[in-house]
Amino acid sequence: MKSMKDHLAIGQEIESLRQRLEQHNYNYYVLDKPEITDSEYDALMKSLKALEAQYPEYDSPLSPTKRVGGEVLEGFTKITHEMPLLSLDNAFNAEDLREFDKRVKKEVSGDVSYVVEFKIDGLTVALKYVESNLVTGATRGNGVVGEEVTNNVKTIKSIPLKLKTEEAVDLVVRGEVFMPKQGFQKLNEAQILMGKEAFANPRNAAAGSLRQLDSKIAAARPLDIFVFEVISSSQNLSLTSHFESFEKLKAMGFKMVTPVKYDDIESVIQYCNQMIDERHQLPFEIDGLVIKVDDFEQRRHLGVTSKSPKWAIAYKFPAELAETVISEIRVQVGRTGVLTPLAEFNPVKVAGSIISRATLHNKAYIAEKDIRVGDTVYIQKAGDVIPAVVSVKLDQRPESAQAYEFPTKCPICETAVIQIEGEAAVRCPNEECPAKIKRKLTHFVSRSAMNIDGVGESVIDTLLENDLIESIPDLYCLSEKKEALIAIERLGEKSVENMLKAIEESKQNDLYRLIHGLGIPLIGEKAAKSLAQHFGSLTKLLEADFETLRNINDFGDKMAYSLLNTLSSSDFRLQIDRLKALGVDLKSQQTIDQEGVFSGKTVVVTGTMQKYTRDEIKSIIEAQGGKASGSVSKKTDMVVAGENAGSKEEKAKSLGIRIISEAEFEELLKKA
Numbered sequence: 272m273k274s275m276k277d278h279l280a281i282g283q284e285i286e287s288l289r290q291r292l293e294q295h296n297y298n299y300y301v302l303d304k305p306e307i308t309d310s311e312y313d314a315l316m317k318s319l320k321a322l323e324a325q326y327p328e329y330d331s332p333l334s335p336t337k338r339v340g341g342e343v344l345e346g347f348t349k350i351t352h353e354m355p356l357l358s359l360d361n362a363f364n365a366e367d368l369r370e371f372d373k374r375v376k377k378e379v380s381g382d383v384s385y386v387v388e389f390k391i392d393g394l395t396v397a398l399k400y401v402e403s404n405l406v407t408g409a410t411r412g413n414g415v416v417g418e419e420v421t422n423n424v425k426t427i428k429s430i431p432l433k434l435k436t437e438e439a440v441d442l443v444v445r446g447e448v449f450m451p452k453q454g455f456q457k458l459n460e461a462q463i464l465m466g467k468e469a470f471a472n473p474r475n476a477a478a479g480s481l482r483q484l485d486s487k488i489a490a491a492r493p494l495d496i497f498v499f500e501v502i503s504s505s506q507n508l509s510l511t512s513h514f515e516s517f518e519k520l521k522a523m524g525f526k527m528v529t530p531v532k533y534d535d536i537e538s539v540i541q542y543c544n545q546m547i548d549e550r551h552q553l554p555f556e557i558d559g560l561v562i563k564v565d566d567f568e569q570r571r572h573l574g575v576t577s578k579s580p581k582w583a584i585a586y587k588f589p590a591e592l593a594e595t596v597i598s599e600i601r602v603q604v605g606r607t608g609v610l611t612p613l614a615e616f617n618p619v620k621v622a623g624s625i626i627s628r629a630t631l632h633n634k635a636y637i638a639e640k641d642i643r644v645g646d647t648v649y650i651q652k653a654g655d656v657i658p659a660v661v662s663v664k665l666d667q668r669p670e671s672a673q674a675y676e677f678p679t680k681c682p683i684c685e686t687a688v689i690q691i692e693g694e695a696a697v698r699c700p701n702e703e704c705p706a707k708i709k710r711k712l713t714h715f716v717s718r719s720a721m722n723i724d725g726v727g728e729s730v731i732d733t734l735l736e737n738d739l740i741e742s743i744p745d746l747y748c749l750s751e752k753k754e755a756l757i758a759i760e761r762l763g764e765k766s767v768e769n770m771l772k773a774i775e776e777s778k779q780n781d782l783y784r785l786i787h788g789l790g791i792p793l794i795g796e797k798a799a800k801s802l803a804q805h806f807g808s809l810t811k812l813l814e815a816d817f818e819t820l821r822n823i824n825d826f827g828d829k830m831a832y833s834l835l836n837t838l839s840s841s842d843f844r845l846q847i848d849r850l851k852a853l854g855v856d857l858k859s860q861q862t863i864d865q866e867g868v869f870s871g872k873t874v875v876v877t878g879t880m881q882k883y884t885r886d887e888i889k890s891i892i893e894a895q896g897g898k899a900s901g902s903v904s905k906k907t908d909m910v911v912a913g914e915n916a917g918s919k920e921e922k923a924k925s926l927g928i929r930i931i932s933e934a935e936f937e938e939l940l941k942k943a
């Protein structure tokens with residue numbers, strides 16, 4: 272038997288994996304800015320799945336293994352999908368595919384044909400047609416509720432607005448919106464020219480372009496679509512198999528992925544292997560292949576889980592690795608003073624691009640892998656995020672290689688560094704550190720913060736070099752220094768004017784952009800939004816106390832402490848006072864009540880539902896800003912009760928808590 276202690280440790284490990292995956296989901300789906308490679312993410316997910324299978328006592332319906340990872344962005348109209356838009360289960364090698372084949376054959380009788388398609392690396396949209404006319408386009412969101420992006424979708428020329436059909440049909444199809452490689456390159460060149468951040472990869476670029484509130488932006492981006500699935504269709508279409516549906520959809524005017532059909536899994540495997548190299552020739556990126564049971568009757572028989580259909584699997588290509596020798600380890604200082612080590616090496620080609628530098632994450636990562644200058648290492652750039660050093664070839668280590676000593680002083684200002692217990696990060700504590708100041712300023716003007724056009728990293732550099740700014744508030748004094756600005760050779764009169772205009776306009780931003788832009792440790796964009804919605808103004812925020820802060824949605828004690836710490840520092844207050852005096856006193860344009868219907872409410876879901884599963888209802892509540900809780904107490908605001916709800920419903924009645932049916936729940940959603 273496992274000892275109590277082992278059990279505790281396993282519980283903690285499961286919890287920690289869940290938290291890490293949630294954070295990565297947020298970076299990937301909400302910010303469109305992943306921090307780890309897809310294969311690192313997949314490996315974390317695999318470990319969590321294995322642990323949950325081994326220790327079912329820790330099972331939870333809220334685990335990232337059981338949920339679609341996305342969220343709905345603020346500002347968009349929400350659409351509840353007619354049928355949940357699920358994710359896919361993964362296969363990483365031939366063995367996984369054979370296992371999939373076995374699972375399928377165990378459930379269905381008769382021969383099974385598989386259709387294999389490109390797994391386009393973009394984002395899902397559901398297109399709904401009524402009487403052959405396009406009525407809505409929606410993103411996947413959390414699978415149950417997505418973002419309405421109809422106007423953006425309409426800007427994609429390969430999406431038919433009216434279907435070519437003899438009789439009118441009702442139809443919902445699912446497709447992948449993506450950005451072709453060439454369009455992506457051009458877009459990034461233009462972004463850089465305009466002093467904006469480049470997109471990490473075509474997927475992020477596509478997601479970031481489609482999820483725009485202003486459809487003019489989407490229209491200007493080179494987006495395209497491949498349709499790959501019928502979600503629902505009216506009787507008169509009488510579809511019986513996937514392969515057959517392709518022909519019909521094509522005839523209606525859709526741009527379809529090209530499918531191939533096989534009758535045995537070994538042929539599927541052969542095709543997968545062949546595509547590992549051939550995919551590089553394609554004009555768009557694919558991150559794998561999707562293998563689907565062809566026959567719709569067999570699909571119905573196989574069914575779905577809360578996260579993915581059992582009749583399909585995604586084969587993911589192996590991560591691409593390159594080998595190189597580390598010539599130097601450099602340390603960069605970030606805006607919160609965090610020292611990030613980077614490995615420099617002879618340029619190598621990974622996943623189609625040439626790189627000469629990769630992240631080593633932090634001090635502990637180098638120590639754990641014992642990475643040294645002179646080592647031959649593997650570099651990975653799967654999913655095209657920041658390349659990372661993944662492992663060392665110890666047998667090729669030169670004798671002279673010395674263990675790496677992490678700096679004890681800041682490489683820029685030479686202040687002794689600090690490391691807070693329990694944190695991986697080593698920091699420079701000097702508030703005046705030039706590296707920090709520069710990063711703070713670049714963060715402040717960046718797209719996700721104050722979004723000041725025309726002021727990018729190189730402009731900040733120039734302003735600092737010319738002693739025109741020293742701190743954030745100084746940006747708002749630049750209008751008085753116009754002559755000096757124009758005198759700088761690198762800035763033309765026109766660009767100075769645009770820059771000053773953009774700075775002035777940023778005074779109209781929503782409060783969250785300012786809170787996020789001020790770079791308070793642990794307070795990211797999402798937390799800044801919660802704060803802005805909760806407090807509405809800077810003045811109110813400055814008066815916040817610990818209890819209020821920790822009760823804000825998604826806030827933990829650590830975040831509340833960090834924020835209080837910053838708010839009480841005299842430097843920070845001085846900065847705020849100066850900003851206010853300069854007219855930067857932003858207000859929140861959205862207070863909490865206008866948000867989701869369940870905002871701030873604790874809701875218990877109980878009993879058997881007809882249309883949704885309980886988990887789906889819970890995810891919807893959470894997507895709408897509420898908290899789904901397991902037990903009824905005085906703190907419960909509402910109970911959604913299905914059939915045979917039992918003791919929870921009784922308790923809610925006795926406490927006088929509002930109880931609603933599944934149908935009433937749906938009604939509420941429509942008002943959202």
Ligand SMILES: NC(=O)c1ccc[n+]([C@@H]2O[C@H](COP(=O)([O-])OP(=O)(O)OC[C@H]3O[C@@H](n4cnc5c(N)ncnc54)[C@H](O)[C@@H]3O)[C@@H](O)[C@H]2O)c1
Nearest residue numbers: 295299305307308309312358359388389390391395499561
């Ligand atoms: N790097 C990170 O931090 C990070 C974080 C979260 C997710 N991810 C990546 O995203 C994956 C999970 O994302 P997901 O839930 O969207 O699953 P997925 O991308 O593995 O597969 C599902 C998606 O594939 C797409 N798709 C493309 N072509 C298709 C076709 N022909 N048929 C069916 N579907 C097709 C659909 O949009 C569908 O939603 C992870 O495995 C990981 O690779 C990475």
Ligand SMILES: [Zn+2]
Nearest residue numbers: 681684699704
């Ligand atoms: Zn420093």
